Amino acid sequence: MAFIKDSLLRKDMGITHHDEDIEDDEELSPTLENLLILTWLRLIHPELPKLIKQRYGIELRERTLASIMPEMSQALESLLEELRTTEDAKSMRAAVKRFPKTKQSSFVPRSNFKSCPLCKSAGRPDRHFLSQCTYLPQQDRQFMAKARAVSGIHDVDEYDSYNHDNNDSTIQDQFPVASNRVQIQQSPYIDVYYGHNPTRLTIDSGATGNMIRASAATKLNAKITSSSQSAHQADGSSPLTVVGETRLTFTRDKHQMYFEGLVVENLDSDILAGIPFMEKNDISIRPARRQVLIGNDCVYKYGSSANGTSNCAVRKAHVARAPSDATTLWPGDYSDVKIPTDMVSNDSYEHLNSWPEPSLVSSVAGNLRIPNLTDEPLVSERNEHFCNEHDERSTYSPENNEIKNQDRAVATKFQLNKAQVLHSDLVRVDPDGLLQPCIKEKFKSLLRQYDNVFSPTFKGYNGAVGEP
Numbered sequence: 001m002a003f004i005k006d007s008l009l010r011k012d013m014g015i016t017h018h019d020e021d022i023e024d025d026e027e028l029s030p031t032l033e034n035l036l037i038l039t040w041l042r043l044i045h046p047e048l049p050k051l052i053k054q055r056y057g058i059e060l061r062e063r064t065l066a067s068i069m070p071e072m073s074q075a076l077e078s079l080l081e082e083l084r085t086t087e088d089a090k091s092m093r094a095a096v097k098r099f100p101k102t103k104q105s106s107f108v109p110r111s112n113f114k115s116c117p118l119c120k121s122a123g124r125p126d127r128h129f130l131s132q133c134t135y136l137p138q139q140d141r142q143f144m145a146k147a148r149a150v151s152g153i154h155d156v157d158e159y160d161s162y163n164h165d166n167n168d169s170t171i172q173d174q175f176p177v178a179s180n181r182v183q184i185q186q187s188p189y190i191d192v193y194y195g196h197n198p199t200r201l202t203i204d205s206g207a208t209g210n211m212i213r214a215s216a217a218t219k220l221n222a223k224i225t226s227s228s229q230s231a232h233q234a235d236g237s238s239p240l241t242v243v244g245e246t247r248l249t250f251t252r253d254k255h256q257m258y259f260e261g262l263v264v265e266n267l268d269s270d271i272l273a274g275i276p277f278m279e280k281n282d283i284s285i286r287p288a289r290r291q292v293l294i295g296n297d298c299v300y301k302y303g304s305s306a307n308g309t310s311n312c313a314v315r316k317a318h319v320a321r322a323p324s325d326a327t328t329l330w331p332g333d334y335s336d337v338k339i340p341t342d343m344v345s346n347d348s349y350e351h352l353n354s355w356p357e358p359s360l361v362s363s364v365a366g367n368l369r370i371p372n373l374t375d376e377p378l379v380s381e382r383n384e385h386f387c388n389e390h391d392e393r394s395t396y397s398p399e400n401n402e403i404k405n406q407d408r409a410v411a412t413k414f415q416l417n418k419a420q421v422l423h424s425d426l427v428r429v430d431p432d433g434l435l436q437p438c439i440k441e442k443f444k445s446l447l448r449q450y451d452n453v454f455s456p457t458f459k460g461y462n463g464a465v466g467e468p
Contacts, residue, residue, distance in 0.1 A: 033066040188285040190292045191364040192250035196334035196371035198362040207274030210261030214243045216270035217263050222246045241265040257281045322380040329372040337368045423454035
């Protein structure tokens with residue numbers, strides 16, 4: 001409004017209008033002011049003028065649109081909320097199941113038959129509407145014009161709803177409902193590291209943004225900053241609760257992948273990598289071959305075909321060696337350990353003793369990333385026997401007693417000097433880390449005291465099964 005007022009012609013401007021000098025300052029006419037208010041409403045929301053006409057129809061009979069601007073400004077927030085609610089209802093209408101209608105609608109479209117009751121009663125030609133009658137007083141004509149403009153909005157909405165329902169019924173009659181099985185395939189993904197934590201990125205080429213679940217961001221100890229952005233699900237109307245945004249750098253082999261995404265609640269996958277992630281890191285997918293491509297030279301497989309079993313092996317334990325260079329691991333650092341190629345590349349493995357502690361470690365791209373979670377540095381010598389690994393998914397056959405102990409335990413470098421492996425070491429004590437270290441050590445001591453109970457060759461209590 002202020003911009004338009006500043007643009008009005010003034011006599012001191014020194015310009016002419018239609019080759020005539022400006023003698024008086026131009027004033028804002030009521031018609032122009034109403035037009036400005038109408039333009040303002042349309043810029044806020046295209047459907048807002050129509051709603052204003054419905055809500056303030058009675059006031060508009062006696063007052064201009066510019067006169068009720070204060071009332072509209074105070075109720076603007078509630079009016080916009082009503083429009084948003086109406087749009088959500090329209091967008092969700094397609095998801096509502098509609099049954100064939102058996103009852104005729106009570107709405108009857110208005111007839112276009114013209115007849116003027118005044119002229120008909122007076123015996124004059126009546127082939128026109130009452131509002132167009134030349135014998136109708138001017139005051140009544142103006143009142144009917146305003147009333148017809150307000151009521152016409154409701155007629156149009158009712159008629160549109162009537163046609164929409166009839167169209168839905170016609171479509172359902174033409175295409176009968178059938179329940180068929182639709183093929184579903186797994187989404188592409190890639191396993192990566194964040195620090196020493198293995199995680200999985202679900203690649204969605206249809207997502208316009210990157211998102212990470214709040215619980216996953218907390219687990220990775222990611223830095224979360226505030227964000228003013230909003231996110232919706234694929235239907236475009238169901239909102240997601242945005243906690244903030246984060247920036248992470250993932251690694252796989254020699255590649256570093258940069259991730260910038262929103263932290264949201266109730267996400268169906270831990271990390272959803274959309275088009276921005278794929279574009280920034282030059283990632284493409286080939287679903288027909290279940291492949292994820294990074295650049296032009298690196299191809300990774302995903303899905304069940306990538307986790308197929310390899311050739312059979314007699315042993316279950318595998319030797320993993322430290323890197324070729326001597327390395328000092330400070331608290332919080334990690335070490336990459338190569339695993340044999342005949343093992344499943346994306347399964348979990350178990351290793352025992354103080355370091356590495358008994359745990360299940362997930363491999364990514366043929367590597368096990370083992371962090372130093374102790375409070376002191378550990379030195380790894382060149383090509384040192386680091387630990388033994390065995391496939392958690394492989395089966396165990398107790399028939400061969402000579403290799404039984406080798407298969408049942410994984411010996412780390414701290415156990416190489418022991419004469420035998422304790423059977424109780426296979427028992428996982430406090431896997432969730434809820435107990436205090438002293439209590440956990442007491443449990444382990446008790447298990448070592450009765451180690452023979454966990455032996456596969458245990459005969460029974462008191463030397464015989466069933467004896468008291």
